[in-house]
Amino acid sequence: SQQGEEDPQALSIQEGENATMNCSYKTSINNLQWYRQNSGRGLVHLILIRSNEREKHSGRLRVTLDTSKKSSSLLITASRAADTASYFCATDEGGSQGNLIFGKGTKLSVKP
């Protein structure tokens, strides 16, 4: 069953602006991860935030997690044209295999 739901489905901004993408999920999780997928390419891991963490930074990326609301946000600051891609949140419900359950993704377009 689908777990993550990203919002918005598509986002178009100008270079230099900030981009915020949101993700909601349904069940309890061990961690939540964000991945980027460039057109026609594989997924690249961006950041992992554990269920006991509230905020995490990596370069221009900032991720927040609110387990009470079962939601997360990904903020990309000072966006660049190279940030154009689809962004997926994925939840890890635990278990021995650690399967990820992905949302449908947000398609981000950064215009130069």
Added chain:
Amino acid sequence: DTAVSQTPKYLVTQMGNDKSIKCEQNLGHDTMYWYKQDSKKFLKIMFSYNNKELIINETVPNRFSPKSPDKAHLNLHINSLELGDSAVYFCASSAHPGQKTFGQGTRLTVV
């Protein structure tokens, strides 16, 4: 020095054929996965496998079967291909539950 490599990158085949997609990882990870991404970009787990346990998503038809000759390889065999099998298939691996490293994907087109 690709971490997770899949072959072929593109595969076009006729309905009813049997095909395989190969996946190899050189990261020393214990667990490997196959995901299917449909035309709407929705990613869904198909299998996860380590040397102890194979977990199959119950929605995956039994025409799909993973084969692992060793810890570094998890190949995907598909029998009697159908039009609806057209999708991009991603292999991934991880050392433990958490961050996954994905391959570049195999775009399968069934005609």
